[in-house]
Amino acid sequence: xxxxxxxxxxxxxxxxxxxxxxxxxxxxxxxxxxxxxxxxxxxxxxxxxxxxxxxxxxxxxxxxxxxxxxxxxxxxxxxxxxxxxxxxxxxxxxxxxxxxxxxxxxxxxxxxxxxxxxxxxxxxxxxxxxxxxxxxxxxxxxxxxxxxxxxxxxxxxxxxxxxxxxxxxxxxxxxxxxxxxxxxxxxxxxxxxxxxxxxxxxxxxxxxxxxxxxxxxxxxxxxxxxxxxxxxxxxxxxxxxxxxxxxxxxxxxxxxxxxxxxxxxxxxxxxxxxxxxxxxxxxxxxxx
Amino acid sequence: xxxxxxxxxxxxxxxxxxxxxxxxxxxxxxxxxxxxxxxxxxxxxxxxxxxxxxxxxxxxxxxxxxxxxxxxxxxxxxxxxxxxxxxxxxxxxxxxxxxxxxxxxxxxxxxxxxxxxxxxxxxxxxxxxxxxxxxxxxxxxxxxxxxxxxxxxxxxxxxxxxxxxxxxxxxxxxxxxxxxxxxxxxxxxxxxxxxxxxxxxxxxxxxxxxxxxxxxxxxxxxxxxxxxxxxxxxxxxxxxxxxxxxxxxxxxxxxxxxxxxxxxxxxxxxxxxxxxxxxxxxxxxxxx
Numbered sequence: 001x002x003x004x005x006x007x008x009x010x011x012x013x014x015x016x017x018x019x020x021x022x023x024x025x026x027x028x029x030x031x032x033x034x035x036x037x038x039x040x041x042x043x044x045x046x047x048x049x050x051x052x053x054x055x056x057x058x059x060x061x062x063x064x065x066x067x068x069x070x071x072x073x074x075x076x077x078x079x080x081x082x083x084x085x086x087x088x089x090x091x092x093x094x095x096x097x098x099x100x101x102x103x104x105x106x107x108x109x110x111x112x113x114x115x116x117x118x119x120x121x122x123x124x125x126x127x128x129x130x131x132x133x134x135x136x137x138x139x140x141x142x143x144x145x146x147x148x149x150x151x152x153x154x155x156x157x158x159x160x161x162x163x164x165x166x167x168x169x170x171x172x173x174x175x176x177x178x179x180x181x182x183x184x185x186x187x188x189x190x191x192x193x194x195x196x197x198x199x200x201x202x203x204x205x206x207x208x209x210x211x212x213x214x215x216x217x218x219x220x221x222x223x224x225x226x227x228x229x230x231x232x233x234x235x236x237x238x239x240x241x242x243x244x245x246x247x248x249x250x251x252x253x254x255x256x257x258x259x260x261x262x263x264x265x266x267x268x269x270x271x272x273x274x275x276x277x278x279x280x281x282x283x284x285x286x287x288x
Numbered sequence: 289x290x291x292x293x294x295x296x297x298x299x300x301x302x303x304x305x306x307x308x309x310x311x312x313x314x315x316x317x318x319x320x321x322x323x324x325x326x327x328x329x330x331x332x333x334x335x336x337x338x339x340x341x342x343x344x345x346x347x348x349x350x351x352x353x354x355x356x357x358x359x360x361x362x363x364x365x366x367x368x369x370x371x372x373x374x375x376x377x378x379x380x381x382x383x384x385x386x387x388x389x390x391x392x393x394x395x396x397x398x399x400x401x402x403x404x405x406x407x408x409x410x411x412x413x414x415x416x417x418x419x420x421x422x423x424x425x426x427x428x429x430x431x432x433x434x435x436x437x438x439x440x441x442x443x444x445x446x447x448x449x450x451x452x453x454x455x456x457x458x459x460x461x462x463x464x465x466x467x468x469x470x471x472x473x474x475x476x477x478x479x480x481x482x483x484x485x486x487x488x489x490x491x492x493x494x495x496x497x498x499x500x501x502x503x504x505x506x507x508x509x510x511x512x513x514x515x516x517x518x519x520x521x522x523x524x525x526x527x528x529x530x531x532x533x534x535x536x537x538x539x540x541x542x543x544x545x546x547x548x549x550x551x552x553x554x555x556x557x558x559x560x561x562x563x564x565x566x567x568x569x570x571x572x573x574x575x576x
């Protein structure tokens with residue numbers, strides 16, 4: 001796990017050369033290089049490894065998904081969105097570079113991600129690159145990540161088009177699960193997995209994404225700033241729709257455990273130490 | 289010209305289906321569908337036509353470049369950027385949908401543009417699609433459009449790393465010219481033009497882009513809100529670095545005319561009524 005994280009950090013650093021005008025590259029690099037768990041790129045690389053391909057082939061795509069993730073965090077932290085001053089334990093992007101540059105740094109990451117896939121994926125066919133970028137745009141755009149963000153914002157304002165339960169599932173399937181699904185999908189495309197495997201892994205991505213969001217909601221209730229590196233208790237304060245606020249802490253934990261066990265069941269046959277370690281760590285932190 | 293504009297409007301409308309959550313699709317569509325000259329997509333289609341290809345092949349790319357352009361306008365108008373309340377004669381995106389949705393609508397257009405190229409370009413090879421998206425990311429990102437925006441913002445704050453003349457050229461080559469260059473580059477790739485033609489057209493794009501920006505600076509000095517559909521005289525008020533402020537109105541007009549004549553020289557042999565019409569109209573409005 002640590003080896004993969006180091007490889008991703010090193011590769012991201014290599015990809016992000018600082019050129020003129022330095023402000024934009026420094027702003028992009030600042031949030032991107034903050035130490036993180038690199039969960040999404042790790043899962044992309046591990047998918048490729050367990051399907052028998054060389055992980056080097058997946059490095060550009062793995063880094064691209066981290067860029068997409070970081071882009072969404074930078075824009076999410078803006079004063080007009082979640083207005084969060086901290087991210088990964090450090091001041092948010094706009095606190096350092098100003099709002100205008102934070103908006104532009106997000107935009108730049110959103111274009112540099114597919115650019116990286118195209119420029120660095122020497123061992124992939126054009127067909128594979130087109131498929132990977134297609135999934136990137138579907139999961140990262142208005143039919144995925146951004147749909148989740150919008151419904152999240154609207155639900156905070158009390159606007160609900162569907163029931164609370166449906167709305168919450170929609171937000172989390174889109175805002176959170178899509179990036180895990182994308183990580184596994186990219187891995188499957190790079191490894192030329194058959195359709196059945198691709199679908200199975202996609203199902204894992206969905207379940208893991210929901211579990212991860214419930215985990216996040218639980219942590220917002222029981223964790224500390226030091227542990228999470230971001231402002232804690234904001235959801236509660238904002239009376240935000242979360243698994244904990246809707247179902248209560250115990251029921252949220254129960255749902256989390258059911259999903260994590262379903263994830264184990266899907267991934268078991270691949271004998272992946274990395275995936276088992278990730279599932280185990282989340283389970284441990286949520287506790288009994 | 290009008291036929292091409294109608295074709296682009298119709299196709300954009302077709303591509304932009306409004307789905308759940310409607311807010312984001314409505315926000316994307318709002319600024320995208322405001323009546324405009326569609327100069328960049330028109331130039332992309334016309335490049336393909338004059339190089340002997342079917343313009344239908346270029347419709348997805350032409351629409352994608354308009355999405356990229358509109359994305360940059362939406363983010364540019366935000367309070368933390370240019371803080372402009374009007375665009376194309378109507379309230380800016382954030383005045384209608386709020387800042388958070390305007391940020392997200394820009395992000396969504398930036399991902400939907402390459403998604404459109406991939407999903408709608410049935411007649412292009414994967415190699416062509418990869419090349420088109422690669423140019424899109426290079427011209428639209430931190431090595432193009434966004435670099436121009438950043439230096440523009442910094443120069444407004446009085447921060448200059450280079451001379452005023454160099455800085456102004458950098459801003460305009462990146463902020464303005466890249467989108468015209470991209471339009472012609474996409475057209476060349478779709479038409480499978482040889483390298484020499486591609487380079488020649490790229491040179492046209494650069495010169496036209498600079499001429500267009502000088503035109504815009506001149507109009508900010510001598511035009512009205514009704515004519516331009518956006519706030520006029522802002523540059524002067526902000527003591528912004530423009531061709532007019534740096535070289536004076538007469539010298540700016542002179543430079544504009546030199547560039548436009550160079551554009552005529554490059555494009556002449558293609559006998560393109562559309563390009564000649566575009567050049568003629570700009571020339572006419574700037575006057576003697």
